[in-house]
Amino acid sequence: MTAADPTAWWVWPTVLFLVTTLLGIVTVVGGLGGGTIFVPLVSGFFPFHLDFVRAAGLMVALSGALSAGPELLKKNLADLRLALPVALVASASAIVGARIGLALPTQPLQIALGGLVIAIMLVMLFARRADFPEVSAGDRLSRALGITGVYHEASLGRLVAWRVHRTWAGLGLFVLIGLMAGMFGIGAGWANVPVLNLVMGAPLKVAAGTSVFLLATTDTAAVWVYLHEGAVLPMIVVPSVMGMMIGARIGVRILAVVRPRSIRAIVVGVLLFAGVRLFLKGLGLWK
Amino acid sequence: MEVTPRSPLTLPEPTREQIVFAAVLRAGTGLSMLALVLGFLLYLGGLVPPLVPIAALPRYWGLSAAHYLAATGLPRGWGWLGLVGHGDILNFLGIAMLASLTIVCYLAVLPAFLRKGDRVYSAIIVLALAVLLLAASGLVAAGH
Numbered sequence: 001m002t003a004a005d006p007t008a009w010w011v012w013p014t015v016l017f018l019v020t021t022l023l024g025i026v027t028v029v030g031g032l033g034g035g036t037i038f039v040p041l042v043s044g045f046f047p048f049h050l051d052f053v054r055a056a057g058l059m060v061a062l063s064g065a066l067s068a069g070p071e072l073l074k075k076n077l078a079d080l081r082l083a084l085p086v087a088l089v090a091s092a093s094a095i096v097g098a099r100i101g102l103a104l105p106t107q108p109l110q111i112a113l114g115g116l117v118i119a120i121m122l123v124m125l126f127a128r129r130a131d132f133p134e135v136s137a138g139d140r141l142s143r144a145l146g147i148t149g150v151y152h153e154a155s156l157g158r159l160v161a162w163r164v165h166r167t168w169a170g171l172g173l174f175v176l177i178g179l180m181a182g183m184f185g186i187g188a189g190w191a192n193v194p195v196l197n198l199v200m201g202a203p204l205k206v207a208a209g210t211s212v213f214l215l216a217t218t219d220t221a222a223v224w225v226y227l228h229e230g231a232v233l234p235m236i237v238v239p240s241v242m243g244m245m246i247g248a249r250i251g252v253r254i255l256a257v258v259r260p261r262s263i264r265a266i267v268v269g270v271l272l273f274a275g276v277r278l279f280l281k282g283l284g285l286w287k
Numbered sequence: 288m289e290v291t292p293r294s295p296l297t298l299p300e301p302t303r304e305q306i307v308f309a310a311v312l313r314a315g316t317g318l319s320m321l322a323l324v325l326g327f328l329l330y331l332g333g334l335v336p337p338l339v340p341i342a343a344l345p346r347y348w349g350l351s352a353a354h355y356l357a358a359t360g361l362p363r364g365w366g367w368l369g370l371v372g373h374g375d376i377l378n379f380l381g382i383a384m385l386a387s388l389t390i391v392c393y394l395a396v397l398p399a400f401l402r403k404g405d406r407v408y409s410a411i412i413v414l415a416l417a418v419l420l421l422a423a424s425g426l427v428a429a430g431h
Contacts, residue, residue, distance in 0.1 A: 009342050047345070051352040059382065066316045066388055070309035076301050080308065080396070084408060088415045095422050102352065145407060216312075217415065220389040224422035227382065228364045231352035234378035235344055238327040245320075 012046060017239035020060070024247015025254065026267055034244045035061030035187025035219075037267065040117040040274035042240075043110070044281065050106050050113075052233045054185025055226035056240045058219045061187035063241045064248065065215035076151040077209030082164065082202060085145060086210075087217035089171050090178035090188070094218045097182025098225035107282045113184050114279025120190045121271040124264075127194050132160065135201035141167040142200075151206060162203050170200040182222035187215055304396045311395045315388040323381030330374035337375035364425035390419045 020038065027034050039057035043050045072078035101109065138148065148163040164170070173195045181188040192211035196202045202210065226232055280286035301309075329335045339347065339359050347355050356363060361370075370376040393416050400409045421427060 007345060009344050012345070012348075048348045049351050049355075051355075052348060055352075059385070062385060063316075063320070066312060066319075066385065070313040070316075073305040073309040073312075074301055076305070078305075080302065080305055081408070084411050084415065088411055088418065091415065091422075092418045095418065095427055099427060106351065216389050217419070220386055221419055221422040223382075223386045224419075224425075225427060226352075227379070227386065228425040229352050230356040230361055230363060232379070232382060233344075233348060233355075234327065234330065234375055234382070235341070236348065237382060238323060238378060241323065242327075 012048075013235050013239045016042065016046065016236065017243040020240045020243030021247040021250070024244040024249075025251040026247075026263060026270075027244075028248050028251025034064050034248075035185065036120060036190050037271060037274070038240065038244070039184060039186045040113065040278055041270065043113070044274045044277040048233075048236055050109060051102065051226075051229075051231040052236050054101060055223070055231040055233075056237045057185035057187065058181075058223045058226060059232070059237045060240050060244050061189075061215055062219040062223055064244060065212045065219065067245070067248075068212050069216055072209040072212055075209075076149065077205055078213040079147075079149045079202075079206060079210055080213075081145065081147050082149070082196070082200075082206070083210045083213045083217075085147075085167075086171065086174050086196075087214050090174045090181070090214060090218040091221035093175045093178030094182035094222040095225055097179035097184075098222040099182075100179070101183035101185070102225070102229050102231065107284070109184075110278050110282030112282075113186070114275045114277070114282055116180065116184060116186070117271055117275030117278060121268050121275060123190060123194065124268055124271070127198075129194070129197060129204055131204045132162075133197065133201040133203070135163050135165050137165070138163040139165045139167050149206065151203070153203075153205070160203060162201075162206060164196075164200040164202055166199050166201070170195055173199060178218055178221075181215075181218050182225070185222065185226070188218060189215060304399045307399055308392050308396050311392045312388060315384070315391055319381055319384035319388060321381075322384055323378070326374075326378045326381045330378055333374070335372070335374035335377055338370055338373040339375055341375075387423065390416065390423065393419070 023034060023037055027037060035057040038060050039053055042048065043053040069078065142164045150159050150161045153160045177188045177191045177195065180186065189211050192214050193207045196207035196210055197204050277286060330337060347358060350358060361367065367376050367379050371380060393412050397409065397412050400412060
């Protein structure tokens, strides 16, 4: 057991609830998944062990994905034919990732997570995105699986037909993405979208919608491993999930009146700070 | 990408499988969140006494999961089901419900793919179910 914490038990869960409510607002307005910022921030600055934070991060990402899923499926913005093969690969590797994550000592994990968070920040800053990637012909695998679709693009006022290519390369990358999602509990929207969009050639909106669906499957696989390993602490999970849900609802309401670009700059700054903090914490340079 | 020529547009209908998936997901998420909140309120309110006293939590939440289990005597795997009469463990029901939803949705859409004779996607769903059920079974959680 650790030394008794003189702080009353309710202080940290209350702060956690308030912080995740704020994160819920920021992530909706900044356009990224809750788990991406939750894990580095909470593991960097709260007294909870990384095991509990990663499990809570997965639950936060899972709850958000499950809540958003129905609407995305109904609008054809999440495509089952695209998502199912990818989800199969990612969920299998997420189990392996979760096992590795729970078996590794905390310090190397903190260092790796810190490095990953800084890399995510760089991806957010510099990765280009293609609204409608040019895919002249689907590859053999995507044709065999019938991965094509049509959705209504409101900005054009037209229907957009799409197909994908480089399916094998995409599946290979999703092995890595699943591993990282399970290992760090960080969700994977930041990686799902670029792979679906830039590598496989799905339109940006379809990539974003399908990514949410993917999170639901990938995180489900990993959450079960954490749950069976005793890494799920309700006093951390429930305030986090509820805070993120409430914050997301507030975020949707204020989305119209704030400048997403400035919020995004704040998110990037917080990610950088949390990433450096974790990295140095892992090295023992910032206790 | 192909953009259709300007014409009166109608939103393309989602497939039958997507509609089923969305409906099950919507109902299941609502129910699971309700269970999660109710369980937590019972726990916080002290109406169902916890296994680990709430006031003692700060002594445990800095431990790794393995040390936490060792210190509290909580079981691995599905052992928590036998302790669900305790307030803290009661919360696992809502959490497990949320974590089961994707499995339920896959089970719900499988018949639609089978009816269409879509063998490849039926096989993919069966494999995905096998993976998720393997994770849920606890067989892959073998400790540090």
